[in-house]
Amino acid sequence: MDAGLSLQATDFALFGLPERFEIDLSALDAKWKQLQGAAHPDRFATETAAAQRVAMQWAVRINEAYRRLKNPLARAAYLCSLHGVDLEAESNTAMPPAFLMQQMEWRDALSEAGTLDGVEALSDEVMASRNATLKSLQTQIDGTASVDWRQVAGTVRGLMFVDKFMSDIDRRVDALS
């Protein structure tokens, strides 16, 4: 029997994509649909129980990989883990002072913003900063042959704080609109 790809293949190998931070999102989407077109349990609704079990396993694995590759933070964290660096998201909360200062300023701005316009202006500012950090993440990972994965992990941890803050902003937008 042909070995082919296994459920243990990396997300990148499963989607036939190069192992790097910047990926072609439309290619990712297209591959996801192609792979689900081959593996989804709906394709095996008339088949044996064995075929349905295998389809379920693959469809779950494909969705897991897709979700991880699609989200830039999850993708960066996954690249770290492939290079043996754990993010330690729960235990390691040490952040540079400048980063913490900015977080505090943003939190103050959110609690003081009383109008939808005010919250949306803050949202724009945070998004701009997030995009700039993502850009630097891309340089850190794709721009050099010898990546400092610990530094990458630190950047990702910072971005996780920012994303958490963004969901607080979204909640405020919901409450105000």
Place this chain on the structure above:
Amino acid sequence: MALLQISEPGQAPDPHQRRIAVGIDLGTTHSLVAAVRHGLPECLPDEEGRVILPSAVRYTEGGGRQIGHAALEAQAEDAENTVVSAKRFMGRMLADVAGHQRLPYRFVDQPGMVGVATRDGVKTAVEVSAEILATLRFRAEDTFDDDVYGAVITVPAYFDDAQRQATKDAAQLAGLNVLRLINEPTAAAIAYGLDQGVEGLYAVYDLGGGTFDISLLRLARGVFEVVATGGDSALGGDDYDQRLASALLQRAGLGTLEALSPRERRNVQTAARRAKEALSAATSTTVSFEIDGRAHVLEATRAEFEAATAELTATTLRLLKRVLRDAKVATGEVQGVVMVGGSTRMPVVREAMAALFGRPPLVNLNPDEVVALGAALQANALAGNAASGDLLLLDVTPLSLGLETMGGLVERIIERNSTIPTAKAQDFTTFKDGQTAMAVHVVQGERELVSECRSLARFELRGIPPMVAGAARIRVTFQVDADGLLSVAAKELTSGVEAAIVVKPSYGLSDEQVAGMLKEGFASAEADMAARSLREAQVDAERMVLATESALAADGDLLEAGGRTAIEGLVARVRAAARDAGEPRAIEAAVEALAEGTEAFAAARMNRGIRDALAGKNVNEI
């Protein structure tokens, strides 16, 4: 009922023979069955030409039943034995059913699911729904003069796990092979998507009698992807009736709706509903009702109706915008808005959609039938009847799933709007030294507090070896299958001791309960239970033999000669058992052996499929 078909001994029916697959919209007020005939989906009528079956079951003297129109006609004289809108009790406890005090039933608040005491005993929504499903199944079998191979049944997108499980149990009880449960808005989008054949983003605005659902879907390269869902399970056309009724009473100086007797209230609300329906076509109408024996006749205008209900329409718009925001989509990106549910006949709703999206909504399919039509298309595709290259549906979980952690807080494991099937594992640890058991409480919902989410299941993981607090590694795995049904397993990792349990939600029926109900002499069951289960085992065996043979024909080259011979041996044994064994268990055992014996072959076939998909080949060209 259709006669059973018997093929000549030793000769399997043509594997490419068309399978009868139906789509069923199991609705709160009415239900429909549809199937693809001559390439197009259509709703199947009863002998009197009516496609709509009222979702009503009356339990009559002497253990009989009236289902549909007949039950509805007898409702007034025999309300407590006539169960209508059973869908509202599906997978629910009494406390979950809003306004149950106003219903004419003798409720029995039993563990698992609320029941209604009828003259034929206590009936749950599962049993009532099974009667309706069986009626629709017989309608389809009479239409095609053939057995129904399988069904796609639609459920509201907001249905939680318990409600989905209950729906599946009802189908099983009605003798239906459930090919898939799909969400109602998704079904509607399928009906329109294929009809129009246009790629892009679609919003589905589904305003029914008592619920509002909004879904955003993307159709691209033959794949239907549900991007986000939202809604309100307690907002619908009934609220529009109430607002109009209240406004009319107020204008006439007749007090509030709440101050009326239940009978008068129903009377006024019915009159308001008729006026609402009339105002969809005309700009004014007359409303007449009786209070305290005095007849009142009032004039109602469309403008008055729209003013009285403006808040409701605005709420639907707010929920719709929230879904768009969730999905990070601007209104201009939405290619079309599909209208589902009778309440979308109201001009004010259609105008609101046109104003928001800058284009008129899609209304050319009957909003009462569109869900069943979409389900029929999907059933046809799942049964393998559709032409190659047809659509694939990638749906999402409507609600987040999580666990209770310390302090009554929810730890979310699977986020809402995750594409299904999906699975996720998370590790937990013990809180106390020497702790040997851990309580796992599974909840569903978006809130932070367990008390504000829906409790799905509780179970205990026992036999954890005593360790210091924080040393144990308990991995809890959540899995949601393609029907949106959840299973949860927990396992202790560090000690090598395996203690795993898989739960079925506490609202779902156990297989034993379903078997018990079947034995209790069900109207839809054949008179002879033994004959029925034997027949079902034979049909299942035949299905597996055909599936295995077509797999061998397509991918037999993946097997060594010995492997092929082994599988062929297992197939022969299933055939022999189906032909000779007089009882179902021997057949099921042979089918199970075939399933086990083809596991490696199935994996190898999947590998080939995945490799071809990666190489960019269309799976249907292989």
